[in-house]
Amino acid sequence: MSKSSVAKPKVIWLNTLVFAITFLVAAVGVPWYGLTQGFSAGLWFALIGTIAFAGISITAGYHRLWSHRAYDAHWSLRVLFALGGALAVQNSALHWSSDHREHHKHVDDNDNDPYSAKRGFWYSHIGWMLREYQASRYHDYNNVKDLQNDRVVMWQHRHYLTLTLLTTIGWPVAVGLMLGDVWGAIILVGFARLVINHHTTFFINSLAHIWGKQTYTDRNTARDNGVLALLTFGEGYHNFHHIFSADYRNGIRWWQFDPTKWLIRSCSWLGLTRNLKRTNGYQIEKAKLEMQFKKAKATAAIGCETTLQKLHDEYDALILRLREYYQARKQLLDSKTKALADHVPTMDDMHAKVAELRSAFEEHKRNFKQMLRTPQLVQS
Numbered sequence: 001m002s003k004s005s006v007a008k009p010k011v012i013w014l015n016t017l018v019f020a021i022t023f024l025v026a027a028v029g030v031p032w033y034g035l036t037q038g039f040s041a042g043l044w045f046a047l048i049g050t051i052a053f054a055g056i057s058i059t060a061g062y063h064r065l066w067s068h069r070a071y072d073a074h075w076s077l078r079v080l081f082a083l084g085g086a087l088a089v090q091n092s093a094l095h096w097s098s099d100h101r102e103h104h105k106h107v108d109d110n111d112n113d114p115y116s117a118k119r120g121f122w123y124s125h126i127g128w129m130l131r132e133y134q135a136s137r138y139h140d141y142n143n144v145k146d147l148q149n150d151r152v153v154m155w156q157h158r159h160y161l162t163l164t165l166l167t168t169i170g171w172p173v174a175v176g177l178m179l180g181d182v183w184g185a186i187i188l189v190g191f192a193r194l195v196i197n198h199h200t201t202f203f204i205n206s207l208a209h210i211w212g213k214q215t216y217t218d219r220n221t222a223r224d225n226g227v228l229a230l231l232t233f234g235e236g237y238h239n240f241h242h243i244f245s246a247d248y249r250n251g252i253r254w255w256q257f258d259p260t261k262w263l264i265r266s267c268s269w270l271g272l273t274r275n276l277k278r279t280n281g282y283q284i285e286k287a288k289l290e291m292q293f294k295k296a297k298a299t300a301a302i303g304c305e306t307t308l309q310k311l312h313d314e315y316d317a318l319i320l321r322l323r324e325y326y327q328a329r330k331q332l333l334d335s336k337t338k339a340l341a342d343h344v345p346t347m348d349d350m351h352a353k354v355a356e357l358r359s360a361f362e363e364h365k366r367n368f369k370q371m372l373r374t375p376q377l378v379q380s
């Protein structure tokens, strides 16, 4: 037996053909039909709406709800996610979540991470689905026992093929009948839409582990990337996600594009989602400072003991301030809750204390950052 036949498992023809045919029909069909017949504005709207529905069903449903249990959702929302997930053609939620939990548990481990980025762009993007690399655990759902109690998940898993065929064929045909252009709808809302949904999701496994910043951790390859967030409904903040995966948010700042987070939050106001999990601000800030410190240490000349010692001392003092500030903030929040219950009117002293500690911490952080930028640190 030659070495290459040992190294490469069997091709999964169903997956390979689905990816190849949908890509070819979209790449040839869209320009050809667009030039000869033209697509109506209605069809373009249907394309965008369908991309969003299927895409968000994966990010809010398959990913943050089912794989990570970052919040709870009403059954009606879960049914919508199950239908949108079938429309996205990415296997059942049960299977997807099982793969994804392995990815987080063994991230970058070439043997156990199903789409390890260490095996290169092609493998982590699509290659892992084209051959039987994971045959041994294909029907092993031990790591998703909790999801087996979710009736919506199991209903979708049992009827996955039927639901996929009904949604991927039925929906474009229905749109085509409504808008009076069935072939146009099949090409644009059927084929092109599926290819876009596929590859934008796949970018999270490939590009989001290659391109971007390691803001919070360098213990794995995951990156934060605002451009990818635009294409993936907010999943581009993947470095944050890998370190704080139980958080329902990926983009935590108000200006970061994370429509998946906005949807989950808005649904909580309607009572459709509950128990939204957020990471403690102290842990987030600490991880970020730790990374800045680590990078600065790597840049500073190793021989210069005094600079390194000073940097260490400053870092320790800063973390202490951060802890003080968050402790006071927690006390304030606890007292506020109590004050509300007891109808105590003022909390001025505590507010002042928290504000004071916050500005002390911010000032310390500014000084620390200034220190990291000081030229002699690099030169010494």
Ligand SMILES: [Zn+2]
Binding pocket: 103, 204, 205, 209, 222, 238, 242
């Ligand atoms: Zn990842």
Ligand SMILES: [Zn+2]
Binding pocket: 063, 067, 068, 100, 104, 241, 245
């Ligand atoms: Zn994840």
